[in-house]
Amino acid sequence: MxxxxxxxxxxxxxxxxxxxxxxxxxxxxxxxxxxxxxxxxxxxxxxxxxxxxxxxxxxxxxxxxxxxxxxxxxxxxxxxxxxxxxxxxxxxxxxxxxxxxxxxxxxxxxxxxxxxxxxxxxxxxxxxxxxxxxxxxxxxxxxxxxxxxxxxxxxxxxxxxxxxxxxxxxxxxxxxxxxxxxxxxxxxxxxxxxxxxxxxxxxxxxxxxxxxxxxxxxLNIDLAIITDAFVVVVVGGLGSLTGAFVASLLIGILQAFGIVLVPKITLVLVFLVMAVVLVFRPNGLLGRPQAEAREATVAAPVIRAAPPELRALGVAALLLAIAAPFIVGEYYLTVLTDACVAILFAVSLHFMMGPGGMASFGHAAWFGIGAYAAGLLMQWIGAPMPVGLLAAPVAAGIVAALFGWFVVRLSGVYLSMLTLAFAQIVWAICFQWVDVTGGDNGLLGLVRPAWAHDARVFYWLALALSVGGALLLRRMLYAPYGYALRAARDSAARARAIGLDVQSLRIVAIVIAGAACGLSGAIFSYGKGSIFPTYITISHSVEALLMVLLGGLQTVAGPIIGALVYTGLADILVRSTDLWRLVLGAVIVLLVVAFPEGIAGAARRLWLRGREA
Amino acid sequence: MLVSRRLILGASGTLALPGILRAQGTAPIRIGEINSYTSNPAFTLPYRNAMQLAVEQINAKGGVLGRQLELITRDDAGRPQDAVRLAGELVNDQKVDVLAGAYLSNVGLALGEYAAQNKKLYVGGEPLTDSMVWEKGNRYTFRLRPSTYMQAAILAEEAAKLPAKRWATVSPNYEFGQSGVRWFKQLLSAKRPDVTYVGEQWPALGRVDAGATVQALEAMKPDGIFNVLFGPDLTNFVRQGNTRGLFERRSVVSLLTGEPEYLDPLGDEAPEGWIVTGYPGEQIDTAAHKAYAADYRRRFNAKPMCGSLVGYALIQSIAAGVAKAGSTDVEKLVEGFRGARFDTPVGNCEYRAVDHQGTLGVFVGKTALKGNAGVMTDWRYIDGKDLLPGDDFVRGLRPASAN
Amino acid sequence: MSVLVVQGLSKSFGGVQAVGDVSFAVSPGEMLALIGPNGAGKSTCFNMVGGQLNPDKGSVLLEGKAITGLSPRAISRAGVGRTFQITATFGSMTVRENVQMALLSHHREIWQFWRPVAGRHLTEADALLAQVGLEAQAERATGVLAYGDLKRLELAIALANRPRLLLMDEPTAGMAPVERVGLMKLTRRLATERGVAVLFTEHDMDVVFDVSDRILVLNRGVLIAEGDGDSIRANPAVREIYLGTGATSGGH
Structure with a gap:
């Protein structure tokens, strides 16, 4: 030729x-x-x-x-x-x-x-x-x-x-x-x-x-180029200039010939390359293993049982949430329903990221898989909502198990980038495989059964599932498994030396987080009545990170607070100004500078002031 | 540019004074509009300008049913899930009578789904996807702008007149691009059984690798190329194509490229002789359009874009539909919008009762260079009703529940 | 019968022999020190016993069963406890929870998702903490402990598994001289009381001669001497390495 x-x-x-x-x-x-x-x-x-x-x-x-x-x-x-x-x-x-x-x-x-x-x-x-x-x-x-x-x-x-x-x-x-x-x-x-x-x-x-x-x-350059640049840097090995050059060549040439040979999957191709490289070379082509941060062992504070005051506060908040439909109007009810979804979304990410020590940049993938599982079952066999809500965590959990096998082999930023790559692949499939997923037109007609059609009833359902899910995950964290997971994060060498199976602990964490997140995706879909690939975008994954980090990574209440603050803030900003991105961005920067341990972390520090943690 | 800047700072909000207590019957008719103002500003900001213009003009003439129109806009940030949430806000908190808006097809479909599930009237302005009024159509959803099918149909008709036999297609790899290519091939093959398709290129939306794509198309040695790329993808594609000579001695048929939103940025590299759908703007010399364009210029000190036309016509169509319904009761609105006729700057149109599709037409013509800018020449306007398939075909596509 | 028997252990890295044909054994309650200058192959040897490295040749038997080439986790399960040169504890847990964690693992209760950890194996955990003198600090966060206390905590964690063999890599590294003696005397006492075999590497010769029953000297991957403190002190080959070449000795 x-x-x-x-x-x-x-x-x-x-x-x-x-x-x-x-x-x-x-x-x-x-x-x-x-x-x-x-x-x-x-x-x-x-x-x-x-x-x-x-x-x-x-x-x-x-x-x-x-x-x-x-x-x-x-x-x-x-x-x-x-x-x-x-x-x-x-x-x-x-x-x-x-x-x-x-x-x-x-x-x-x-x-x-x-x-x-x-x-x-x-x-x-x-x-x-x-x-x-x-x-x-x-x-x-x-x-x-x-x-x-x-x-x-x-x-x-x-x-x-x-x-x-x-x-x-x-x-x-x-x-x-x-x-x-x-x-x-x-x-x-x-x-x-x-x-x-x-x-x-x-x-x-x-x-x-x-x-x-x-x-x-x-105006689209920023987000379009940043994923490509991440891929190149990760494939080449973080910090390696020559590696970046080699990776650029690899991806540039593959892209050019990919267009000729398999024109429809060029988007997926780049991320597949990255996944394959990371599986065989966990530190990229020319990267060195990342030095363990020296302060790592002291970074995470002790998680203790919540003090009685905090428990009382939590119970009061829950009661208030249950009573909410009698207090707020219908619109705020949908915002609260979204907040319930956000809580489960954030708590599930926190589970693998905080105690699990695996920061996912692609958490929206599970959200989307849960949503699409419910949607496709509805479309193929007319599965009703209860079946969809059950199938979502199962499907997300199964995919998470397959994917977790690759992820737990990596660590640090490489791990995060592999999750990003995986989420992009899932997104591309949903976006481009129109015959099955409906493409960006999505899946429509996800109707709630008559008993859950009322906004209040659905809100209570969402509240029950998300608070129930969050409490279940919290319970696991205080159980031996949660401790073992934390142990593996604190010191993998020590964990192995007392006989813990670090990789299995981590895979299970990914499965649990994926399943919980899949459930949140399904609840969200039934709330909106439709499913779109936008559920799986990078910015949605970043939202999950924002919620967890804003709330605080090292407290169990952190992701919940972060989810509430972020949902409220975003809703108010979007409706009050066209410059919501500017304001939201500035608020994020300010919060990061002011509360580097998150809102809940800062509150905890104030609470503990003068006492030993 | 200056105008849009000012308008961005103007923020979303309401146009008429938001009174709290109003007697039923004299309260304004509220239109809740949702669009991708931050993620697709190039198209949606001129669109919002024109909507505001139309609302002002209608109100100056006494409004509709003796009531003023009030427009409330929201930004969906390009996310259908946000659009659905904001639809709830507009309906439940702002108590709007009509939902409108959407630029992206998926936002339009999501709002249509919301309208169906919550029994509210939704009038989509810009989304192009066919399924919005066909496969996924419903009783409460109307759509103004000519769909992907209509735009592809007229291009297929034009392409059939060309001698070209070997066709290649290039299209962004998502629903809009895929259905554009599908309709074009289907309709062209029906008219010209002798054409063959020698290859397809499917760059990812917003990330075209233009050089490689052009090279791949060149290697297929087609006589004709059907293009669905738009926006920055189109700019990159045209530049590489120009330099590499892809378009020389070849016919190019291109969806939407004649819209100033996409043609203007190409500047002096705008291709010549492409057969395109689009909007010739101030070249249109009907009295109605001249008056509209002059008003628009006076108000915003900018030339009307294709988005402006859609925004302006959208408000006009809503006013006509509400007037015909004689009420803001939702079931009456549905009946009122069905078959409602409305004037637009480009002619009189109708919401077809059979599928709720507006008959706003398509401009088809050729691209040419005038000075340092691309323009549409030899254009003509084809009424939408002449582009749509017959009633029986459409009935077969629409779900029974949509009636 | 020996707890640990190592036979003909060898390992090369890129053609360079790090350890060649090393054999030794440790009995219950015995403390065996592995010494030698930097690069002698101590750590390689140690990591092959602990499972961090796979030997090229040779075998490692724990109470007669081969554990050669098993993973650190499997070796731990087989009854080997270990401490690290740089302390490795669970920083996000209290002192007591660290030990509870090890006990949960020992009792195979890790894969439980419901009953909270608080309150489980408390007596056993506190007993272990008492043995290493940390009972007063049980509630404290691990992160705020003094270094010497961390080392003792590691010891308690390592003992939770009821190990037959304890591997201690540079147990006193980074400690003040007074603390060193305290820690090793504690280890000595525990080894004797519990009949645990202890294999340790150590830079501080005072500590080595003070607490060990027997000493192995490695140089360039080869075992050059073996015996009690006095015989090692008198061994000319050892003196040659430590004094003649001026290689480092003592703590750093």
Whole structure:
């Protein structure tokens, strides 16, 4: 086939673009250990800023280069501001809180970008040189794509020189290996982190600006690119520049040929590659095993039985919740029903994430599997609601068992990323396999039986199931299994040494969490009457993380409080302002800075003030 | 851009004064509208502008049934589940009489499902999916805009006139793209048994790898290409296609590309000679459209987009439906909307009683470059009723409960 | 009869022999110290007995049954307790809960999802804590314990399994000299009382000569001497390693 060469070159051009974004992400992660969700937003800003600069310059190549460099500087500067204003304040917080803060930044930047540049996508008018092509293998190949192919290796080379031939680079490499040691050497960590963040942001800006001749500055760049960049960084090995480069090549080329061979599953293909790589190389292609964080053993406080005051408060809240239908209007009843679902959604994530120590970035997958199990059973055999509510946790649990087998082999961010990949695969199936799942049109007509049609009755049902589920999970945590799960998280080596089967404990945690989450998905679906792939999006998974972390990871009440606060906050914001993303993002950042142990954690600290935990 | 900025800051909210105690009969007729304002602002913000314009104009003329119209908008953030929740808020808290809105098909279907389960009237403006009024149609759901089927039908008709025999398709891989391709192939094959389909490309929505996709299409050596990509995907595709010469000496037939929302961003790279559906905007020189476009410009200092037309016509259609029903009782509304005729800037339309589909028509034409911008030329307007299949066919698709 | 019998244990990493043909045995109540300079193969040897590493050759018998190459978990189940060089306890639990956890595992009650842990095996847990002198701190969070107390807690956890053999990797590392003696005297007493065989590695020669019954000396993966304190002290090969080459000794 004479199209192999052009397709290969196209893949290489795509790989270069991927590498530009991924390199910044991996450098930032390597040094600061921050999983920077806002990296895609930085690339988006790079594209918009690049557009604003380049449209004001003549269209000749030399001006293009100048404009791109100016964009890089501008984005690097934004990176500095971001680091100084937000991230610097959360370095001491647990790893996941930093992720939360960067997600808040994503929301803020979405609205800021919309406000500054407007809703319409902005393609850069291409000068004549950008439209030129060369004949390769009988096809025309864009000159600019040839340039892109070169940019990747050149940037890699420059970064290599920077890292290996300068004192600053040596420090960065040392910090990647051992952060505490660099601090001990008397290096100013603050400046180093700021500089690294600026470098990473500048690279994102470069990626954004260089994407302009082939696409446009638009508001979807941030979330579209961030998943791809995560995949590349994880496949390559966190913190490894060369790894990121190799992974970019692998994915870029696979993508280019995947389009020819299996055009319908390109979306799934990328995540499958990641899953396969992680199964065989748990630390990515060129990654090193992550050093166990030194403070890990003291990070988690003791979970004690709730004090009587808290129990009384809980009972009072429950009574109030039961009485709610007589107090609030019908709309708030649906909000409360959603809150019940959110509680079970958050509590189930907390189960595997807090005591289980496995942070899932793809928790919405179980939610969706539960929902679709109920929906498909309704569609295929007309299964009524009770059957659906029973089938949902079973289906989610079974899939969780299969998937858990892969997940428990990994740890840390790799584990989280595999859950993300899995959720994306589930989402893609629901979104693209229209014949079975109805695609994005979803499954409609999920009717409640007559006895549960009344909003009050359904609310009570949701309340009973979610509170019941939450209490059941809580009960497990205080039972030997829950202790053993926590033991495995606190110290896997010690757990094995007293005869615990760490992997089985973890798989079972995933199954329990998945089943509970699947139930919440089914309740939600019967509440809404329909099921859509949007139940499985990354942003829905992130919502679960938000709830758990806002509430507090290390308290049993945390996820419940987080779910209530988040549901209430989101509902009020969405209905009161078009700028809800800006406000929500800002609130998230503020909460993370103010309560790094979550709301419940902060309350607990106040409660315990002056006493020993 | 300036206008939209101001409007974003203007936030969602109500237009008329929200009085608390109003005597029945003089209280405003409340329209609760839900749309993807934050996730699809390019289409929905001009749409909201035009709705506001229409409400103001109708109210200035005395409203409907002697009552003022009041528009309350909500942002669904692109999530059907949020739309359903907000529908509950609008119905139960805001006590709206009519639900309206949706840009995304799934939001439209979710709101339709809500309407059916809760017996409320819902009028969808923009969602394109056929199933909204056919397979998943219900008694309480109406839809204004020409559906995927209607848009694909007119393009298939145009494609059948071309000499091209070998066709390739490129479409975002989700329901809209899949049904667009399915209808196009079905209808084209019916007219032209001699055509063959040499390949399909299915990039993921919003993540097209344009270079590889164009290269793959090139390798299929088609005579004609049917495209369903839109938005940033389309921009990327057109640029790579232009540079790599994919569109040279080939016919391209393309869904929605003539809408200014998608054509304008292409700038001087807008392709020439594509057969597209779309909206020629201020080229339309009927008196009604000229008046509408002038009012819109005066009010918002921007040119009317395709979304504007839909928003404006949506309010007009609701006003006409309510007027015909003579009441805001939901069952009366359903009967009133069935067969309701309403004027729009592009002509008189009707909500068909048989399937609740509006007969707002389709503009079909060719793309061309004028100065540094793409425009539609040789366009004509085809009334929606001429694009829809016969009543018996439609009855067979709709569930019996939808009557 | 010996509790632990190790025969011909060998392990290479990338062609470099870390441990070659090491054999020894430990009897009930006996404390056997494994010493040698850095890189002598102590940890490799230790981890092959504990199940963290798979030997290339040789066998490990616990009370006559082969446990060669089993997982750490299986070896623990077979009756081996262990402590780690850097203490490994369950930080999110109280001192008593740590021991309860080990007891639950010993009684095979882990896969229970309903009855709470609180109140289970309390007497047994408190008895173990009393044995290591931690009864007064039972309610405290593990995270706030002094390092020496953590080491004693580890010992209590390791004993909960009623082990026949106790593996202690650098038990006194990181401790103040006074505490070291205290901990090892405690271990000595428990070993004698319970008839537990103890195999330990140790850098601090004072501790080694003070509490061990017998000493094994490894160098470059090979066993070069074996005997009681006096014979080891007098052994010229050992003196050569520790004094002649100037290699490290003592705590660090």
């Amino acid at each position: 004479d199209s192999i060469l052009p397709q290969l070159l196209t893949g290489l051009a795509g790989a270069s673009s991927l590498f530009l974004v991924a390199s910044g992400l991996t450098i930032i992660f390597g040094v600061t250990r921050i999983v920077n969700f806002s990296h895609g937003s930085l690339m988006m800003l790079g594209a918009y800023i690049g557009w604003s600069i380049l449209t004001r310059l003549p269209r000749e190549p030399e001006w293009f280069v100048l404009g791109v460099l100016a964009t890089v500087l501008a984005t690097a500067l934004i990176g500095v501001v971001l680091e100084v204003v937000v991230l610097r304040r959360v370095y001491r917080a647990p790893e996941l809180f930093q992720l939360l803060a960067t997600f808040g930044v994503v929301l803020v930047l979405q609205d800021v970008t919309l406000w500054l540049w407007g809703p319409v996508e902005l393609p850069l008018p291409r000068g004549r040189w950008l439209r030129q092509f060369v004949e390769i293998g009988g096809s025309r190949f864009p000159m600019y794509d040839l340039i892109l192919i070169l940019v990747g290796p050149v940037v890699l080379g420059l970064l290599w020189l920077l890292m290996n031939r300068t004192r600053w680079g040596t420090l960065v490499r040392a910090a990647t290996l051992d952060r505490e040691m660099v601090a001990a050497l008397g290096v100013n960590q603050r400046t180093l982190f700021t500089a690294v963040f600026a470098l990473g942001a500048g690279l994102a800006g470069l990626g954004g600006a260089l994407s302009l001749p082939n696409s446009s500055a638009n």
